[in-house]
Amino acid sequence: MHDVVIVGGGPVGLFLACELRLAGCEVVVLERQPQPDTPWKALPLGMRGLNAGSVEAFYRRGMLSALGVEDDPHTSPRGLSHVAGMTMDHTKVTLTTLPTPALEGVRTSLEEVETVLSERADKLGVRIERGVVVDALAQDDDAVVARAGERVYRARWLVGCDGGRSAVRGLAGFEFAGTGPQLTGYTALTTIADPEKLNLGFTVTPQGMYLRTPIGGHIGLLDFDGGAYDRSQPPTREHLQAVLRRISGTDVTLTGVHLASTFTDRAMQATTYRRGRVLLAGDAAHIHSPLGGQGLNLGIGDAMNLGWKLAATVHGYAPGGLLDTYTTERHPVGARILDWSRAQVAVMRPGENAPALQGVLRDLLATGDGTTYVFERVSGLCNRYDVGSGHPLAGRDAPDFSLEDGTRLGELLQEGRGVLLDFRGALEQAARGWTGRIRRVAGPARDDLGLDAVLVRPDGVVAWAGEPGEFERAAGRWFGEPEAARQVALGA
Template identity: 40%
Template sequence: MNPGPASHAAAPDDGDARRLGGNRAKWWFMFDVIVAGCGPTGAMLAAELRLHDVRVLVVEKEPEPTSSFVRVVSLHIRSIELMAMRGLLDRLLERGRQRPVGGIFAAIPKPAPQGLDSAYDYLLGIPQPVIDQVLGAHAVDLGAQVRRGSAVVGFEQDDEGVTVELADGDQVRARYLVGCDGARSTVRKLLGVGFPGEPSRNDTLMGEMAAGAPPEEIAAKVAEIQQSARSFSFGPFGEGIYRVVVPAAGVSEDRAEPPTLEDFAQGLRAIAGTDFGVHSPRWLSRFGDATRLVERYRVGRVLLAGDAAHIHPPAGGQGLNLGVQDAVNLGWKLAGQVRGWAPEALLDSYHDERHPVAADVLDNTRAQVALSSAEPGARAVRGLLSELMDIDAVNRHLIEKITALGVRYDLGAGPDLLGRRLRDIDLGRGTLYDRLRRGRGLVLDRTGELAVGGWSDRVDLIADPAAALDAPAILLRPDGYVAWVGEHQRDLDEQLTRWFGEPATPSPGSPSH
């Protein structure tokens, strides 16, 4: 169902939707999309929508942004590429730390394979609040409205839109609602969509704190323990602070309840025989190994993204990356639906493409957790896999899986490029990713004979016969994935229609649509 283009005229200017028209009620929409949650996924989605002039309200239950003392996360290669595509990478590089991509699958210490297919073949370690700040500011700079201290507590959807009830009693109305509100998503629960998988069976504590024991004593003890306990770490984090990861004594009944310093001390004494004199915690958290994936990413006018759609152990550090990549896949498709040009099946392709990707992430985290067990069988399999990873193709396959370089969407039969992301390449002026900053489609043509005609309001054309491209021409979607490879205008027009709807005017030299 395509609701047609959004009406911007005569809408109320106070941020609320109004019902007008007596018995034949009609909704005037102040917002096209309401996004629940202003974490990385929600902020990135809001920014992607604003690139297409979609009116966005982001509601966030937390009254203030996250504290500065929060865990460092890693942006993986594909996420770094997306940041480069949207002109955000320099801001993140200033406040992050680059490191090699080796050793990220089940923490098996192997170097990164040579010649990864990316201009950004590194991990970027960065405090999550920095990512939150940069992506949140990006969304606001593009015109998204953010309402903090405002939790979603209910909603009703109909054929025209979604009415959202907030905790303070206000109601807002939009054409679509997207739940980016985390692992305990209210939107997902109210939607009633199935969330099958496995509950948490083991909790792990993670935090940053000071320690009173001498550093050399800590290092020796930690090295001894890590020979068998892969789920334990106690590493220096600068300025006398240690990053601590230790198994918890049990599974928490209240997932929202943070652990205490004494919980860490007890866990350390159980595994190391000493608590290393830990004190002065900067932050403390817990995570479980629950693994779940929603049955549907879309139910009518309500969609899910990020941790609201999938949860899994943090093995390989994939969670935040998976959510940001969800947002970039969804943003242009939902924008096309709102603006009225999207083909009938485009929005449903969000589920079709991202659900299998998340399922693969869940499976590889299950495998990594199993490989971290101290049981003899798991240790034997880990040793065998470590040997296999000395084979470059095996190591490369696992690295590409974790960093999302290996994602290929099923877009039908065709060349190997089809359905894959394309690395950044130099063009006559700037780079390929520089030309994707507006979130539009892009035809990169080496033949000099193609045109985008009536799609020029949605798709750009670069004619560059010298482009380092193993194809005559390609069509790139706004998320950077190759939607077509070829050289004939008729074939290009067919794919432009498939992904970007009907042209505004007939394409030169092509049949009338």
């Protein structure tokens, strides 16, 4: 019997598999597609942006260099973000809440992300089976059974990472609630006879929005038809040209369409991310329009949050209720992203009031405060979990503290364990009970923010910061009882 079966071998499923295997869990990934390669994952159609939160996740697991990025992400942000088709000027961003967060966005592709994660999964010993379509699920108090034709997979836990049309979500009976579509979106690789008639980048018009990138004939369209065209019929050259002409207000000509697909702005979310021994992550748990490129980043955040909690549950040292904090922490984050997506659609929706609303937003983006607010939303830096502490750092993404020898916190988190930064050296005795779960590092930092110590969870979130006398309570809340007490409780 496996510890965990993951259904879905995309970036979220692979990231989660690596997290679980790093913690010593036995994992198998079941992916329905027989081959990983597809034009939809490669550039330009597979273009994606990793936000600050995702960059931190890759950095804290030592994978940035594999993505072609230096392993030090502490630089100024680049202009990878937009809101409602309006590009942000990142030079206006001012962040004062946390020192040296990873502000560097990374432009990449699904193909590259999956390649990096697949190679890591292979190195860690994750078993990946392709061409497997799960068609039945059953669970009891002890295990989950997944069936794929005649093949049977039995595990203690199962996680659905199988996308917006998740089979796991339906088979396990999750409720999926939200709002219906207002638009049909198109993404296509075309041949444009007269590309000079179209602006580069995002262009919002009275009829919708279009995107032209510098890569070949890659275009994107948002047509406010109530989602009527989505999957109703193939997007032909004639249809795409007609929509593009109407939205752009030009007589541009498409001489060929090589690949094309449609999507909508449905904004739906599972009401809980756990039912018994089945959990959801990524698009299986929430879907929304691709505006702002939040889907991949939201899913990576899910995997980073869930991995260590599920591993602790598998190994039997998780404190009571730890696994349920996955839903209580990540569900509100997903809900905010869905609302962010809805807000952008509202701004772009054609109508006599749209220009006024767009003008207000442009005015806000012309200010430092307005741009900083938007950047914090799209980067994930505004997230704060309730970790039971009122300290300003508690529940937030940890600053990348640099010790006197130059070692950074991000490097210390690569093992996937919690980290105790004991700046004053007062917690050696208290930390011994969690030696296998928390790595204690003693000594001063170049900037300790005036703190005695900081406890950081494996996902990089500050679990506690403050005076030494509060450490044991915080450690017990997130990492379970000290080992000696646990052995006594188990009758060892």
